[in-house]
Amino acid sequence: MTQYDLLRQHIASICPLSDSEWDYVAQHFTIRKLRKHQFLVQKGEMVPCEFWIIKGLVKTYAIDCDGKEHILQFAMEEYWTSDFHAFQNQVPACMYMDCIEDSEFFCLKLEDREKICHEIPAMANFFRIKANYGYIALQQRIMSLLTETAEERYNNLIKKLPRLIQRVPKKLLASYLGVTRETLSRLKS
Amino acid sequence: MTQYDLLRQHIASICPLSDSEWDYVAQHFTIRKLRKHQFLVQKGEMVPCEFWIIKGLVKTYAIDCDGKEHILQFAMEEYWTSDFHAFQNQVPACMYMDCIEDSEFFCLKLEDREKICHEIPAMANFFRIKANYGYIALQQRIMSLLTETAEERYNNLIKKLPRLIQRVPKKLLASYLGVTRETLSRLKS
Numbered sequence: 546m547t548q549y550d551l552l553r554q555h556i557a558s559i560c561p562l563s564d565s566e567w568d569y570v571a572q573h574f575t576i577r578k579l580r581k582h583q584f585l586v587q588k589g590e591m592v593p594c595e596f597w598i599i600k601g602l603v604k605t606y607a608i609d610c611d612g613k614e615h616i617l618q619f620a621m622e623e624y625w626t627s628d629f630h631a632f633q634n635q636v637p638a639c640m641y642m643d644c645i646e647d648s649e650f651f652c653l654k655l656e657d658r659e660k661i662c663h664e665i666p667a668m669a670n671f672f673r674i675k676a677n678y679g680y681i682a683l684q685q686r687i688m689s690l691l692t693e694t695a696e697e698r699y700n701n702l703i704k705k706l707p708r709l710i711q712r713v714p715k716k717l718l719a720s721y722l723g724v725t726r727e728t729l730s731r732l733k734s
Numbered sequence: 735m736t737q738y739d740l741l742r743q744h745i746a747s748i749c750p751l752s753d754s755e756w757d758y759v760a761q762h763f764t765i766r767k768l769r770k771h772q773f774l775v776q777k778g779e780m781v782p783c784e785f786w787i788i789k790g791l792v793k794t795y796a797i798d799c800d801g802k803e804h805i806l807q808f809a810m811e812e813y814w815t816s817d818f819h820a821f822q823n824q825v826p827a828c829m830y831m832d833c834i835e836d837s838e839f840f841c842l843k844l845e846d847r848e849k850i851c852h853e854i855p856a857m858a859n860f861f862r863i864k865a866n867y868g869y870i871a872l873q874q875r876i877m878s879l880l881t882e883t884a885e886e887r888y889n890n891l892i893k894k895l896p897r898l899i900q901r902v903p904k905k906l907l908a909s910y911l912g913v914t915r916e917t918l919s920r921l922k923s
Contacts, residue, residue: 607881615880617873630870640877662859669858670851676865681819683872684806688829690879691804692796 548576548599552651555597555623560671570668573657579644586628586642591635594652595627601648602712607640616721619645619709625675645713695724699732737765737788741840744786744812749860759857762846766839774839775817775831780824783841784816790837791901796829805910808834808898814864834902884913888921 546554552574553567562570576599579585585603586592596603598620605618605626617640620626631638632655662669689698699722703710710718719729735743741763742756751759765788768774774792775781785792787809794807794815806829809815820827821844851858878887888911892899899907908918 607877609881613881615877617876617880629866629873633866633870662862663855666852666855666858669855669862673851673858673862673865676862676869677818677822680865680869680872681822683869683876684818687806687872687876687879688796688804690876691806692798692802 548649548651549574551599552597556668556671559674560667562665562667566665566667570661570665573661574651574653577650577652579648579650581644581647584641584643585648585650586631586638586640588639588641589637592628592631592638593635593654595625595629595632595655595658597651597653598622598624598626599649599651601650602645602709603642603648604645604717605640605642614720616717619713619717619721621709621712625679645717690723695722695728696732698722699724699729737838737840738763740788741786745857745860748863749856751854751856755854755856759850759854762850763840763842766841768833768837768839770833770836773830773832774837775820775827775829777828777830778826781817781820781827782824782843784814784818784821784844784847786840786842787811787813787815788838788840790839791834791898792831792837793834793906794829794831803909805906808902808906808910810898810901814868834906879912884911884917885921887911888913888918 549571553562553571556562556570574597577596579601585596588608600622603620603626604616605620605628606614606616608614618626626642628638628640628642630636631640635655658672662672689701693701702722713721715726715729719726722729724732738760742751742760745751745759763786766785768790774785777797789811792809792815793805794809794817795803795805797803807815815831817827817829817831819825820829824844847861851861878890882890891911902910904915904918908915911918913921
């Protein structure tokens with residue numbers, strides 16, 4: 546299977562496209578490869594694209610005025626990701642995104658996304674439904690931050706994303722959960 | 735201006751509709767009125783609709799196992815709101831939504847939203863773009879929870895939503911910001 550087949554299959558699982566629609570849509574994506582530790586987005590830079598992860602693992606984070614890192618999200622295969630505020634409003638990024646593993650992405654520019662969504666209704670519905678699920682995931686992350694203990698957050702993460710826990714270094718996982726590495730080791734045992 | 739004119743104007747500000755498209759779309763909305771303190775959504779109940787607020791103010795919150803209330807969102811005129819996890823997946827609500835003021839809503843059922851989005855491409859694009867902005871707002875709320883002090887959160891809220899601060903009782907605003915009422919009074923002065 547080529548990378549393009551993977552993307553088509555991903556889109557078709559929500560909104561099937563005809564062959565001619567897909568041929569047209571596919572022209573608007575480009576592929577980008579980055580090595581582990583390279584940046585996909587850096588604070589202060591423009592973010593022309595959103596990204597679909599073909600393979601790899603990306604950490605999105607902010608650095609506060611005391612230099613402390615705060616992790617917003619880990620994203621892996623089949624996730625759409627970007628600094629969406631910077632992307633949607635075409636303003637400089639306020640976050641960093643770097644690769645925790647060698648990674649490969651499809652890139653889609655804002656003007657191309659808007660064009661294909663207005664030309665191919667199935668693509669408008671695809672991105673609408675993905676955005677709805679993304680919104681729900683963020684609502685749940687906020688509720689988790691507001692109401693759950695670190696132990697509950699860890700247990701929910703195991704249930705929802707077991708693959709992620711195996712791939713993310715312990716230090717980063719502890720930071721994401723807002724606990725020390727020692728607490729995380731205790732939770733894991 | 736009727737309530738329907740307000741809704742049409744709201745949609746048209748993002749995706750204009752022809753008169754015949756609007757006549758068709760409008761048939762799928764119903765109006766609901768609630769008094770102050772009435773519930774729009776209660777935990778454990780099904781949530782058939784999402785809501786567009788014609789007038790009023792709604793608080794969305796969860797109650798943790800210790801009985802403590804955690805406020806996810808305040809929503810007012812022209813906001814789309816619901817327990818979106820429960821709505822999208824048609825499962826019982828995990829949150830409460832109650833009216834802080836007498837309120838009036840347009841209600842849209844999930845099956846009707848999907849129908850009009852598949853029949854009228856402009857509506858698919860409208861809800862897609864609204865969902866994108868909603869996603870960004872939640873990303874910013876998470877970043878704010880992770881990186882900002884209560885004082886920074888308060889100052890940002892004044893900048894972004896000055897109208898909201900005037901209408902929300904101090905006790906609820908303090909809870910939303912995660913501070914005591916005393917701290918809030920200090921911030922306000």
